[in-house]
Amino acid sequence: MPGNANVLQFKQITKYFPGVKALDNISFRAKAGEVLAFLGENGAGKSTLLKILNGDYRPTGGEYLINGEQRKFRNPKEAIDAGVSVIYQERQVLMNLSVAENIFSGRLPSKMLGFVDKAALYEQTRSIIQEFNLDIDPFALVKDLSIAYQQMVEIMKAYSREQLSIIAFDEPTASLCESEIESLFGIIRKLRDEGKIIIYVTHRMKEIQSIADKVAIFKDGMYVGTVIPGEVSEKEMINMMIGRDLGDIFNELERNEEIGDTVLSVEQLTTDYVKDISFSLRKGEILGFSGLVGAGRTEIVRGLIGADVMKGGQVLLEGRRIRCRSPKEAMEQGIVLVPEDRKTQGILPNLDVGGNISVATLKKYALFGDLVNSEKESEVVEKGIRDFKVKTPSRYKKILELSGGNQQKTIIARWMSTDPAILILDEPTKGIDIGAKAEFYKMICDFAKKGISVILISSELPEIIGLSDRIIVLKSGKIAGEVLREDASEEVLLSLAMLDT
């Protein structure tokens, strides 16, 4: 019965994929009027379960019931029609349509003869936007919005459906700032009080404390149990999901204590997206770039490596003036970028793990000018897999079949094989589970100890505070301030990132 489902029940759900048992005999229930968080490492099965719930996957075994009635959605549309919406990590918005058209796609209000009733569309959209407490023009094109707003559009789209009874969020805050998160939580609480069943998938403990009424914990495709956040400590929850304690992870890191002289100085860098950016970077230093999504962090480094056209300013590498017109030229100067969006900018989807690692260096050790040197290639690939602990049965495995963390390690192996002097990491641990994050943190500190200078861009404040020697905070394409490690706190960074000075 759409609109007022009050129990969702999973019974012995099992799901196999090539090479993995993704879900193993999952049984539990979710009730209306409470927010049930799914907690677990990546690959624990949370997303797979959501995809079964919305008809994207069919379970290999088991069943799910809504209000005691067994359902078998064959595709997301059937699920949506039955009142089940899932908001995914990857945005599913239509970039070239307006906000209003996205929210009401498939059910645009119409006038006589089927013409779209623009006035009604505008009004309906505006009232939803108001409920969300956002400042968006209903007829703005989605592609012109920030990533955070694009995601909001998607949530509003699900929210606008009358029959909505179950709504699941798959890590919805990955690219939202604090105020956006707060307004999202407001909406979630409102939905909860309206009697919807809310599922909330996340990695972030802090969010669990503030939004979840109950927490279902997953580990390796199995359901471990459900706990109430107030009754169980964070530590215990982490222990349930990974079986070890990561509380002091940043304190345990061995940091580079011998930071050298300035290697890179950027003076008044200007591109189409940022203006007059100046900063310097020292040998073996980890320099953090903090700020809200869209503040210009990524755009600065893109200008630096020549992925975007540099319109003004200059870059000095060890006192020498350089000008990188393409990522290729930057690489030749020893400056490399591990990009933000692994799926569209990092991995080479049609290649295997080996090809993904060797692509950056293949030319360097080619024989007779251009012939692939297979022996040397194997050496580089094997070393990369070994050094960065890429978990793969062989170098011939398609990269798409690896987990997100291992894909990221592969990309890092690619860039480290070029022997860079400056390594830029843009959101290196996005969508990666806590266990693997710890590995990445250690890895980043090791790079610094080897004398590599690191620029770290991250939206996760604990991460940037825990790793950086110095943090540059950006706001609206400009540098809002610079904070030393010892002065850094979440409050300081946030006030620089958000307040007008």
Next chain:
Amino acid sequence: MRELLGNFKIPGDKIVLTLALVLIFVFFSMLNINFISTTNIINILLAASLTGLVAIGMTYLIIGGHIDLSAGAIVAFSGVLAGILSTNFAMPFPLVLVIILLTGAGVGVFNTIMVTKIELNPFIATLVTQSIFRGFAYILNDGRAIPIRDSAFTGFGTTRWWGIPIPVILLVALFIIFGVVLAKTTFGRNVYVVGGNKEAARLAGLNPNRIALKNYVITGVLCALGGVILAARMGSGQPAASMGLEFDAITAVILGGVSFAGGVGSMFGTVLGVLILQSFNTGLIMVNVPTFWQFVARGVLLLLALSFDFIRKKAREKKVLEDSMKKV
């Protein structure tokens, strides 16, 4: 050479195509024993030489995420221009050949500029080229064919070495050279990389525009060579020649397993695709299938091949899944 070809074996996914080729030969030989005669096989190869040359370039382009619809027009234009240079300007054949090949390279550069500098979709850009150069093919000699009298020129299409026509020898040589380049050089490898994800390739330090340039120049030069060969074989440069040749080449390339989405395929597959397509065509003619039905038959052949690929892919995915269920 041994190192390059020593470990050559038919890749697993090409076994079916190889069998299909054998089957076509068995089938048509049963209907007409002349099908398997040396003369006929050489005829098949000779007929395949033009499509084959274009298909080589098309393999690079499609794997690299592009396409060229101007191939047929370039062949016709090159043939007419070659005829004019040879007959009206009395240029020696080697000079004609060099000029024509450079012209082909120039067309490749032109295509690249449209695709990379003014960012036209490759379909549209090469459609522009197709129209312009088909037009010039007619304009050059006022719509008439231009006869070629230089025996060195015509000999290029008709002379046989060891009983094999030069175009066939050239085709085999070029298939091997470009096959090795695609599989064994960093340039070839990067064609796959760029075709798989252009932005990731650029951020990985490659230059997608330069790779596109090389691919279009290769294709342009091969089309120009094809135009010279065709003119030599026919004894004249004909402005209306090779209409729709690009689609024959694309059909052969896709038949051979190159993914239209880019990033996947091999030169060996293209060789098989060209041979299957051409022997099938010749077979249909030899057993007197009416011309119009030949088109239908070719469409059905392509559909069968692609459906078979799809079924095999699904079966393989299912097997992998079942294996993993047993294991865990």
